[in-house]
Amino acid sequence: MLAALDDRITTAVPTAGITDLRNYILDGRVANHCDCMFMINTYRWDFPMVAALxxxxxxxxxNGDHDPLFPIDGVRRLFSKTRxxxxxxxxxxxxxxxxxxxxxxxxxxxxxxxxxWMHRHLKDQELTRMDSAKAFFDPVDLKVFDEVPADEINTRIDELFVEPAPVPDIPKxxxxxxxxxxxxxxxxxxKTFRGWPDGPSPLNVEKAYATSLEGLRLSAYDFNSQxxxxxxLWLLQVGQGNRRLDTVNxxxxxEEGWQTWASVLGAMADRERAKELVGKGA
Structure with missing residues (x-):
């Protein structure tokens, strides 16, 4: 959000463009966005802190109340913290x-x-009536240059965002x-690994699911990775799981690999499909 970085922006209306990390990460909304939505989050800020700048x-x-990219529950949390x-x-x-x-x-x-909002805070005027469909400008009226300036930097702006690191002297x-x-x-x-935990934390392993069929045993265990x-963790074993394992894969x-595994795991709940897989040695 430009207003967070540049004090020259005197008023702002972020529209359908910001929610909190809980939405992005835990609720999986990150899959709907490109990397342009996310800053290099060295200090692990949540997005209300960005808006509050x-x-x-x-x-x-x-925001819209049924926006799939920016769910309203996360938007409300961000509203509250920014307020x-x-x-x-x-x-x-x-x-x-x-x-x-x-x-x-x-x-x-x-x-x-x-x-x-813009009239109130930029012009000190109250706009009481307005035709929202009215076009204030024709596209041609918004044209700024007759030709691209020779000193334009748009085509290489990515090279100017961060100053190149100096070449260090070779140690003597x-x-x-x-x-x-x-x-x-x-x-x-x-910087790079700032978000990594300082050390291992308790796994707190809990068995979440178990079933067996035709000599195969399927179990699921939930654990804290940090x-x-x-x-x-899904565990697929041959037999009853009470003997010493010779091999662990x-x-x-x-995502693609999970879809393949999901079809196998789902078959454990589908007896006929499971028999077919077992018969083929899957």
Missing amino acids: AAPRPMLLA QVYGLYEKLGNWNRLIVDAPHEDVPPLRQETYR GQEQWQELRESWRQQLKN PAIRLR VSVVG
């Missing part, structure tokens, strides 16, 4: 929220309230190499 400047947070920051500034008059009956779409009620001895090595390790720990991150699968 605009305080105490005027901000209207707007608290405006309260600390004693500027609640500069904050408001707008929820309309809409999917992920810029519907007229969103535009109408946006225009009213073992002591300098050790110092450089330790410096790099600290940078990796503090604090607050709960994952599931561990598979970490992506």
Whole structure:
């Protein structure tokens, strides 16, 4: 959100474009977005903190109540936390929220309230009546240049966001190499791997499911991969599982691999399909 970074933005209306990390991660909404939605989150900020950086400047947070990309439960949580920051500034008059009956779409009620907000805080005017379908400009009126400027940077802006790192001097001895090595390790720990836990935490393993069919035994175990991150391990065994195993195959699968495994796991609940798989040696 540009208003979080640039104080020259005097008022903002983020529309159908922000929710909290619980929606993105735990509810799986991250799969619906490209990486342009996410900053390099070195310090593990949740998105209400990003929105609150605009305080105490005027901000209207707007969203549809059945937007599949930005679910309303997470949006409401973000609204509440951002409002608290405006309260600390004693500027609640500069904050408001707008929820309309809409999917992920810029519907007229969103535009109408946006225009009213902008008129109030940019022009010090109250807009009482407006035709939301009215076109204020023809596309040709918005043209700025007759031709692309010779000094344009749009086509290489990705090269200018971050200044290239300076080339370090080559160490002249073992002591300098050790110092450089330790410096790099600290940078990796503090930046790249900052979100990693300091050490292993209790797994808290719980058996979630078990079934057996035609000599196959299927079990599911839930465990903590790290604090607050709960994952599931599926275990498929031949026999009753009470003998020492000669071989253990561990598979970490992506989306495509999971779909293949899901068809096998689902077959354990479908007796006829399971018999077919067992008969084929699957």
